[in-house]
Amino acid sequence: MEKSKPVGQKPPLRPKDVCAIRIHLRNALAVRDLALFNLAIERKLRGCDRVRLRVRDVTHVNQVAARAQVVERKNLRPVQFVLTEPTRSAVRAWLDKAALRSEQYLCPSRLSASPHLSTLQDARMIGRWVGAAGLDPTVYGTLESTIRYLGIEVDDALEISEQTEL
Numbered sequence: 249m250e251k252s253k254p255v256g257q258k259p260p261l262r263p264k265d266v267c268a269i270r271i272h273l274r275n276a277l278a279v280r281d282l283a284l285f286n287l288a289i290e291r292k293l294r295g296c297d298r299v300r301l302r303v304r305d306v307t308h309v310n311q312v313a314a315r316a317q318v319v320e321r322k323n324l325r326p327v328q329f330v331l332t333e334p335t336r337s338a339v340r341a342w343l344d345k346a347a348l349r350s351e352q353y354l355c356p357s358r359l360s361a362s363p364h365l366s367t368l369q370d371a372r373m374i375g376r377w378v379g380a381a382g383l384d385p386t387v388y389g390t391l392e393s394t395i396r397y398l399g400i401e402v403d404d405a406l407e408i409s410e411q412t413e414l
Contacts (some may be wrong), residue, residue: 265381297322
């Protein structure tokens with residue numbers, strides 16, 4: 249018999265889950281994935297907005313910015329977000345490794361037909377990260393929706409991010 253998918257709002261990742269995923273990504277030396285995971289945890293952007301971030305959206309004068317702002321595609325409203333030092337460090341490491349220029353996407357696609365990751369690729373990556381940390385990916389949200397859909401507030405997301413950084 250097939251397992252049924254959970255219905256309704258999925259539970260948020262707990263601080264220990266976030267920590268487990270970060271440990272897995274660090275141990276795997278997954279520089280890009282750690283940067284993207286940290287950005288997903290801290291920010292309140294939908295996946296469709298997150299995959300379209302450009303390097304210039306999170307940097308200022310060749311440094312990763314402490315605060316950033318983007319315009320949501322769905323409602324064309326500006327959204328501000330904070331990048332904690334651990335996230336800035338992870339993004340800086342990714343930018344150094346990938347040698348991305350200001351106008352390039354922060355999440356470039358490996359497929360020539362697409363300039364950036366698709367939201368489906370983003371959701372699949374997050375599912376893999378959750379699964380690799382020993383969690384059931386079908387139980388948790390994919391982080392592609394807003395923080396509200398994860399069941400936590402923005403301030404709580406930032407606090408979780410800061411507390412669970414090793």
